[in-house]
Amino acid sequence: MSTPSVESTTLTTELDGPGRRLYWAAADSWTIVRRGLTHYVRQPSNIAWQLGFPIVSVLLFGYVFGSAMSVPGGGDYREFLMPGMFGMTMAMGFMNTAYVVVYDTARGVTDRFRSMPMAPSAVVTGRGGSDLIGASLDLLVLGLTALVVGWRSDGGLLATLGGFALFLLLRFALIWVGVWLGMLVPNEEAAGSLFAVAFPFAMISSVFVAPALMPDWLGAIAMWNPVSSTVTAARELFGNPVALGDSWVEQNALLMAVVWPLVITAVFLPLAVRRFQRLSR
Amino acid sequence: MISTEPAIVAKGLRKHYKDKRALDGFDLVVPQGTVYGLLGPNGAGKTTAVRILATLVRLDGGQAEVAGFNVATQARQVRRRIGFTGQYAAVDEVLTGRQNLRMFGRLFHLGAKGAIRRADELLEQFGLVDAADKGIKEYSGGMRRRLDLAASMILAPQVLFLDEPTTGLDPRGRNEVWEAVRSLVAEGTTVLLTTQYLDEADQLAERIAVIDRGRVIADDTPAELKNHIGGDRVEVVAHEVADIPAVAKVVARVSSGEPEIDGESRRVHGAVTDRVGALTEVARTLQDAGVGVEDIGLRRPTLDEVFLTLTGHPAEEEPSTAEQTEKEEEKQ
Numbered sequence: 001m002s003t004p005s006v007e008s009t010t011l012t013t014e015l016d017g018p019g020r021r022l023y024w025a026a027a028d029s030w031t032i033v034r035r036g037l038t039h040y041v042r043q044p045s046n047i048a049w050q051l052g053f054p055i056v057s058v059l060l061f062g063y064v065f066g067s068a069m070s071v072p073g074g075g076d077y078r079e080f081l082m083p084g085m086f087g088m089t090m091a092m093g094f095m096n097t098a099y100v101v102v103y104d105t106a107r108g109v110t111d112r113f114r115s116m117p118m119a120p121s122a123v124v125t126g127r128g129g130s131d132l133i134g135a136s137l138d139l140l141v142l143g144l145t146a147l148v149v150g151w152r153s154d155g156g157l158l159a160t161l162g163g164f165a166l167f168l169l170l171r172f173a174l175i176w177v178g179v180w181l182g183m184l185v186p187n188e189e190a191a192g193s194l195f196a197v198a199f200p201f202a203m204i205s206s207v208f209v210a211p212a213l214m215p216d217w218l219g220a221i222a223m224w225n226p227v228s229s230t231v232t233a234a235r236e237l238f239g240n241p242v243a244l245g246d247s248w249v250e251q252n253a254l255l256m257a258v259v260w261p262l263v264i265t266a267v268f269l270p271l272a273v274r275r276f277q278r279l280s281r
Numbered sequence: 282m283i284s285t286e287p288a289i290v291a292k293g294l295r296k297h298y299k300d301k302r303a304l305d306g307f308d309l310v311v312p313q314g315t316v317y318g319l320l321g322p323n324g325a326g327k328t329t330a331v332r333i334l335a336t337l338v339r340l341d342g343g344q345a346e347v348a349g350f351n352v353a354t355q356a357r358q359v360r361r362r363i364g365f366t367g368q369y370a371a372v373d374e375v376l377t378g379r380q381n382l383r384m385f386g387r388l389f390h391l392g393a394k395g396a397i398r399r400a401d402e403l404l405e406q407f408g409l410v411d412a413a414d415k416g417i418k419e420y421s422g423g424m425r426r427r428l429d430l431a432a433s434m435i436l437a438p439q440v441l442f443l444d445e446p447t448t449g450l451d452p453r454g455r456n457e458v459w460e461a462v463r464s465l466v467a468e469g470t471t472v473l474l475t476t477q478y479l480d481e482a483d484q485l486a487e488r489i490a491v492i493d494r495g496r497v498i499a500d501d502t503p504a505e506l507k508n509h510i511g512g513d514r515v516e517v518v519a520h521e522v523a524d525i526p527a528v529a530k531v532v533a534r535v536s537s538g539e540p541e542i543d544g545e546s547r548r549v550h551g552a553v554t555d556r557v558g559a560l561t562e563v564a565r566t567l568q569d570a571g572v573g574v575e576d577i578g579l580r581r582p583t584l585d586e587v588f589l590t591l592t593g594h595p596a597e598e599e600p601s602t603a604e605q606t607e608k609e610e611e612k613q
Contacts, residue, residue, distance in 0.1 A: 024390060031387045039375045042416065108371030112432065115335050115365035117357055118388040280339050 025119035032126020036100075037133065050096065050134075051141055054085045061208055062149060072210050075241025082142075082151040083163070083240055084207035087231035089138050090171040091202040094178035095194050097131050101182025102191040105279075114279065124276065128175045135171040139164055154239030163234035166257045170230045173261035176268035183275040206231050210243035211250075223249050226260035233257035286349055288313045288440050288471035289334060295342035296329050296495075303329040305495035307343070311473055313439075316466050318486030318503075319475040322588070326495040327475035328368070328444055334473065335365040335442045348439045364433030364441040364470075368448060370425035371432075372417055378428050379404065379413040385432045403431040407461055423454025427461050434465065441465065443474035447481060459484055480581055483507075491591055499591050509590070513579050515559050516550035520573035525549060528574065531566045535559035547575070552582075 040047060061069070062078045069077045104110045113123050143164075153160040185191050204222050205211075211222035222228055223245065232253035235242045244250050289311035296304040304326045311317045319327045332338040334347055336356040345352045348362040372381045379400055386396025404413045407427045417425060426446060433441055446462065447455040462485055466472060476482050482489045483503045491499040491506070499506060507513075515535065519528045525542060528549045532540040536551025536559070543549075553559035556579050564577055582590075 027390075028388055031384060035373065035376070035384055038380060042375050042377075106369075107374075108367040108369040109373060111332075111337055111367050112365065112371040112385075113388070114337055115360060115363065116385070116388055117360040117390065122388075280337060 021119065025121055025125075028119045028122030029126040029129060032122055033129040033133065036127070036130020039130075040134065040137070047134075047137060047141070050093075050138060051089070053092070054089045054142055055145055057088070058082070058085055058145060058149060069209065071241045072212055072243045073241065075243070076150075077241075078149055079151055080235070080241040080243065081208070082146040082149070083231050083234040083238060084205075085146070086139060086142055086164075086167050086234065087170070087205070087227050088202045088207045089142060090135060090167045090230070091174070091205075091207075091227045092198045093131065093135055093138070093171050094174035094181070095191075095198050096134065097127065097175050097178025098182035098185070098194055099188065099191050100127065101179050102185055102188050105183060106187050110279070120276075124179055124272065127179065128172070131175050131178075132168060132172060135168060139167060151240075153237075155237045159237040159239075163237035166230050166234055166237070169258070169261045170226065173226075173264035173268075176265055176272045179272040180268050180275055183272070183279070201225070202227060206243070210245065212243070212245045219245075223247055226256075226264065229253050229256035229260050286313070287311055288315075289317075289345075289347050289473060291330070291334065291343065291345045293343035294330065294333060294340055294345060296326075296333060296338070296340055302495050304333070304340075304343075307492075307496055309490055309497060309500075311471060313471050314469050315488060316462075316472040316474070316486045318482035318489040319473065319492055320477070320479065320482045320489050320587070321475075321492035322477060325492040327492055329495075330492070331442050331444050331473065331475055335363055336360055337365070361436065362439045364436070364438040366426075366429050366433045366441070366443045366446060368445050370422075370429040372425060372428050374417045377414050377416055378409050378420070378424075381417065381428060382431060382435070386435050389435045391435070399435055403434060406434075406464070407431045421454060422450045423457035426450065426454065426458045430458070430461050430465070434470075438470065440471045440473065443472060445475055445477065447476075447478075455481075479583065479587060483581070491587065493588065493592050506587070507582065513553060513556050513581055514550045514586075515553045515556075515563055516548060516576075516578055516580055517563060517567070517574050518576040519547040519549065520575050522547060524572050524574075527570065527572050528567065531563055531570070531572070534566070535562055550580075553579075 058081065062081055066077050066081070069081075071077055071080045101110075104113075110123065114120065153163070155163065181194060181197075182191065185194070204218065205225040206222060206228040211219040211228065213219075214222055229249065232242060232244070232250060233256070236253065244253075249256055287310050289309060291307055291309040294304045294307035295302075307326065307330055309317075309330075319330060321327050329338065333340045334345055334352060336352050336359050340353060347359045350358040350362070352359050372378075373384070376384065382400035382403055383396045386399045387393065389396075391399055404410050407430065409424065409428060409431070412420060412424060417428070420428065430443075430446075443462065447458050450458065459481075462472065462474070466485075472485075474482075474485060486503060489499075489501060489503055489506055490497045499509075501509070515532060517528050517532060519525050522544065525544065525547060529540050529542055532549050532551045535555075536553050538552055540549050540551035560577070560579055567574055567577075
């Protein structure tokens with residue numbers, strides 16, 4: 001069965017220095033990213049599922065409850081709501097990451113990757129890459145929905161792109177949480193119950209209402225929620241109603257929208273790597 | 282690459298999970314080009330052994346070389362020379378068969394064109410051309426397993442590890458997989474497979490290593506192993522409990538040892554060498570004596586009987602606990 005193609009490739013990959021390793025780490029990541037993209041192509045309904053919740057929320061909160069909602073300091077509620085929807089979608093995105101990781105681990109796909117001569121890091125970086133592309137698609141569809149319901153950014157092109165970059169930064173940080181949780185839970189059913197974590201994480205924040213309107217203790221949690229910092233910073237960049245409280249964390253939302261994701265990454269990236277290495281124990 | 286060096290050498294492998302010893306002085310030498318069966322009950326250490334040899338799990342003690350490279354210190358070299366098929370068909374269920382093989386081909390660094398060509402070759406070889414562009418969800422269990430095998434064969438590995446390759450398959454799927462494995466063997470791949478089924482090891486393996494409590498307790502050809510444990514058995518199910526002594530007497534006349542009696546199921550069985558002769562004689566004698574029987578037949582010894590003979594204790598099933606612990610520990 002020694003076909004020429006196989007033989008020659010085996011020989012070339014044998015001679016690998018650091019440069020070659022880096023090349024293959026990138027090439028292997030790209031292969032895993034392509035796998036994720038092929039999933040979107042073969043299962044477009046996945047995107048619909050992913051977006052179903054925020055879009056229904058737009059209708060529910062924007063139109064059903066919207067008239068009863070008020071933004072402290074004034075402003076249109078739907079203008080206030082839309083950046084919250086972007087943030088909520090990013091915040092809950094770690095569940096998609098976790099789900100794929102659980103699936104691969106439970107079905108032996110992770111083991112197959114680990115038994116192959118590919119770059120081990122590509123399993124995770126490739127996952128991260130395709131999740132970020134998926135998140136960009138989510139933001140694109142949600143952004144168009146937002147335009148339809150009348151949301152506008154008055155912040156100018158640079159600030160608007162900056163706002164969306166902050167959402168992707170949050171999603172990037174949560175990839176590591178997803179990978180870590182994905183290797184922590186035993187099976188796909190258990191991964192479904194991560195919703196119990198994702199739901200309050202996304203909701204107890206400034207996504208729907210200003211923390212100032214909540215009871216003090218809850219408001220404090222909501223205020224310090226990383227999702228709130230990202231959403232508040234994006235509202236500022238988009239020139240949307242902000243409903244700013246006078247606490248330090250709210251006053252420095254832009255700073256915290258960068259700091260939080262870095263902190264999350266600093267904590268969960270090593271945890272995820274350690275978890276991955278523990279697979280071989 | 283022609284050499285006489287064994288494909289797999291394992292010396293004194295040890296692996297423990299907390300207080301449980303999964304491997305406890307595991308020794309194995311597999312010559313090139315052979316199919317070796319690792320036979321044992323759940324929790325005996327089969328999976329741990331294969332996962333260590335396939336570089337998936339670190340060992341706590343001992344030494345192992347696969348295709349001439351040390352699994353602990355030269356994992357990358359080992360990985361270029363092995364194929365691994367775990368207990369599940371480890372393929373991406375959303376993708377098609379072709380997309381799966383192309384993805385794995387690229388990850389084996391065949392390059393885009395090489396991966397496409399190799400995928401086509403393997404689809405052909407494993408009889409999956411018609412299903413190539415269907416999603417895996419539409420595949421039968423046997424087809425998934427064949428695709429899984431194909432993915433393990435992308436680099437035409439020197440050594441292929443199969444961990445319970447037919448678990449969960451119906452007889453047809455099992456046959457499909459057996460056929461696929463046989464064709465690989467014909468091309469010279471060394472195969473180490475684990476199984477809980479004696480007949481599977483018998484069908485595929487040239488040699489069988491029986492594992493109990495983390496070590497190899499017997500290592501022989503299937504024929505020798507079966508001779509050792511008494512080969513096939515004639516089994517009679519009596520009509521009435523009262524008939525059991527009469528049946529046992531008849532079975533004792535043809536079997537090489539004392540017949541075994543299971544009163545609850547009214548089953549009497551004994552080891553025989555002249556299979557058809559023994560069966561005919563038992564049937565005729567019982568009929569002449571007017572003893573009613575419910576069933577009569579020949580069967581191969583079960584894993585339990587192999588274990589009983591080799592170890593003096595029955596296969597310790599502790600089915601879920603042992604295997605589960607092994608899995609859970611591996612997860613952590």
